[in-house]
Structures are given as structure tokens and as C-alpha cells.
Amino acid sequence: MAWTIEYRQSVQKTIKKLDPVVRRRIKQFLEERLAKHDNPRSLGDPLHGSKLGAYWRYTVGDYRIICDIQDGKLVVLVVEIGHRSSVYR
Numbered sequence: 001m002a003w004t005i006e007y008r009q010s011v012q013k014t015i016k017k018l019d020p021v022v023r024r025r026i027k028q029f030l031e032e033r034l035a036k037h038d039n040p041r042s043l044g045d046p047l048h049g050s051k052l053g054a055y056w057r058y059t060v061g062d063y064r065i066i067c068d069i070q071d072g073k074l075v076v077l078v079v080e081i082g083h084r085s086s087v088y089r
Contacts (some may be wrong), residue, residue, distance in 0.1 A: 003035045007078045014081050022063060026081060029060045040069055040076055055079065064088075 007015070015023055034040050044056040047066070058065040064087045066080040080087060 002074070003037070003040055004073075004075045005030050005035050005078065006075055008080075011078050011081055018081075022061065026060050026063060026065065029058065030065070030076075030078070034058065034076060040067075059084075 015026070018026070034043060037043060041056060044058045044067070047053065047055045047057055054068060056067050056069055058067065062084050064080075064082060064084050065078060066087065068077040068079055069075075070077060
């Protein structure tokens with residue numbers, strides 16, 4: 001079962017600003033590991049809290065990828081990408 005990776009508009013801008021090596025690692029993780037995995041939840045951790053409870057976190061080096069997993073459409077929507085020191089603010 002293949003998942004589709006979609007990006008919010010703000011995330012597309014963030015990706016363009018990243019270092020090319022980091023950008024490649026993140027895209028490689030999303031497209032080659034997460035999209036091809038049967039259960040993307042098994043690769044990440046759920047976020048906790050009232051506002052973040054529906055989102056999942058993935059770690060790529062010092063960067064965090066925050067996603068909304070939409071089971072009905074087999075879509076992983078990337079809602080935020082950032083350095084671990086600032087992504088949760």
C-alpha cells in the first residue's frame with residue numbers, strides 16, 4: 001500500500017530555504033521510506049496535547065517533520081518542517 005506525500009504551501013517554502021544536504025535527506029526519507037511503508041505511524045511518534053494530538057512526528061537528523069496522516073485518502077500531509085530547537089513553538 002503506497003501513501004501519497006503532500007505538502008502545505010508554507011512547508012514548500014521552508015523546504016526551499018533548507019541546506020541542500022538536509023533538503024535531500026528529508027525528501028529521501030519522505031518519498032523512499034514513509035510513502036512506501038504500509039503503516040507510516042510505525043516510523044514516527046504521536047504528538048501530545050490538545051492542539052497537536054492528531055499529528056505525528058518524524059525525526060531526520062536534527063530536523064523534525066510534523067505530519068497529519070489521513071487514512072481515508074492514504075495521504076501523509078506535511079504541515080511543518082523545522083529544526084528541533086524551534087519546530088514546536
